[in-house]
Amino acid sequence: MSRKHVFVVTLLLAAASAAPAVAQELLNVSYDPTRELYQEFNAAFIRDWQAKTGKAVTIQQSHGGAAKQARAVIDGLEADVVTLALAYDIDAIAASGLLARDWQKRLPSNSSPYTSTIVFLVRKGNPKGIRDWGDLVKPGVQVITPNPKTSGGARWNYLAAWAYARRQSGGSDAKAKDFVTALFKNVPVLDSGARGSTTTFVQRGIGDVLLAWENEAFLSIQELGPDKVDIVVPSLSILAEPPVTIVDKVVDKKGTRAVAQAYLEYLYTPEGQEIAARHFYRPRLEAVAKKYAAAFPRVNLITIDDVFGGWQKAQRTHFADGGIFDQIYQPR
């Protein structure tokens, strides 16, 4: 390219970036397994926003372990909206001053437009006979889960296991601690996010059982065909509420608050709820939930508030530096 050409191109680029009619851009920083959900949802929202306002919007997605993603936002990744795996990670962003501390009251249903839970994914025919949490600590069973220090899904896994052990006859915190210690002794690989663990289990063929988001388990079956893996629903699991919110400081700086708000609200509309349900997230809207009721197994669900007294307390006790996870996961 001649020097003159370079000059012209530079001018064009400058003109394009300075043009007032340029499309607004949103960055949605999300957790690991939501890629497919938000790909479809973003396309639907872009159409809807164009139809309603006549304005164009483009949406970028970023995915990874929820705690890692929260860290990136705190360290300066300019997310307009965050759609993470659990409330604590958004609390951590709020604590850094980027968004309002009462964020969870800003949208309906604890700002969680869809819910999910934790199920087991096993090899076809369940050769190790894994039926419930108790089977995970048996010798010779390899369990795949991501790392609770970086992944939201992994923290739901851990807490569901803890709650199960606590509920057994004679269960206590000490017994539950022994149980999760034994469980993590059976974990050969700790990936940093849920999708990484799915890859390890499904593509690399490592492990006998994957502790997975329900949506991730269904997606694996859809991708692989039902002849490779089976879903096992344990006797008890946890109600996972992945929350969403706007990052106030970023939208105010970029002038994207209106479109970011509309984006999150669209998750609660019948269209948004249908998309969530099609990607195996449990919809909140009664009508959509009824329509897809048959698609989701009936699971005996406990909640984080009932058993652990909320995320702040659970995080402090179990996952903070020096917490129970740090005590039990030690080199042998």
Next chain:
Amino acid sequence: MPLRKAHSVLPGFGLAMGFTLLYLSLVVLIPLSTLFWKSASLGPAGFWQAVTSPRVVASYKLTFGASLVAAAINGAFGLVVAWVLVRYRFRGRRLMDALVDFPFALPTAVAGIALTTLYAPNGWLGAPLAKLGIKAAFTPLGITLALTFIGLPFVVRTLQPVLESLDPASSSSPATCP
């Protein structure tokens, strides 16, 4: 200083040195100092606790242990590779020579994914190893293999000029194939 200036063959020592210092600061020192600055926020007690916690100590052992083994392997076999590339002239030598740089050029993440796919229990090399009861991917063995892969060019490229200087024949008479 004036003495050195007078003896300097290159013009503009001050300018070149200034640029070098600036460049090194921007590229190396500033990112490194961030590391120290960030960890200093822990305070001395917190820092000590962090760097001596059992999991971190286990990571030192793994890192240094695996690196040492990989360096030993590369020291031996890298020497053979460098020797062959310097001493002999044969078809495909230049291709082989270029191939040595491959681990350098390949992004580490890509190398990691390729090696895991290869050595996973259902991979080409991992499957026969698994039959023998050897697990490679996600184990210290896998890490050593990856470090051996990454370290090869360092050894070969360091040894080549040394071997060339030891062996004046190779530069003057190319056809010394035994």
